[in-house]
Amino acid sequence: MQAVRAEAIAAGTPPLTSVEVVNKVLSQDSSNDTFLKNADIAECSTRSRSSGEDVLRSQLAAEKECSVALQAQMDVVNKDNERTKSDFLMLKSQ
Incomplete structure (x- = not known):
């Protein structure tokens, strides 16, 4: 040194x-x-991890699960929206 x-x-x-x-x-x-x-x-x-770190990790895991569930719901809503748009356009053209 x-x-x-x-x-x-x-x-x-x-x-x-x-x-x-x-x-x-x-x-x-x-x-x-x-x-x-x-x-x-x-x-x-x-x-070794502290108990605070364990709590944060479990919160992060729960938030990731919620995020995945929300994304799945958004996918369903987007598909429904596209289907509604296409049905509307089809009705409009008739």
Whole structure:
């Protein structure tokens, strides 16, 4: 990390904060998660979900189901509308 700070100072930019240095170092080699393991920080994919996250996921699933049902209803209404238009045009032409 000292090398990253030295690079910033040599480039004439203000010194980086410790958080910025750690972020830069981790972003340089994200495939190596040894630091995260050593710091006892779980990976995002393996962390346990909070109850709030579970509630949000269930709400999202319910909204998706409602969206699918509404889309199906809209399809039926659109088909009925097209049929009504075609019947009207046919009656009008007679």
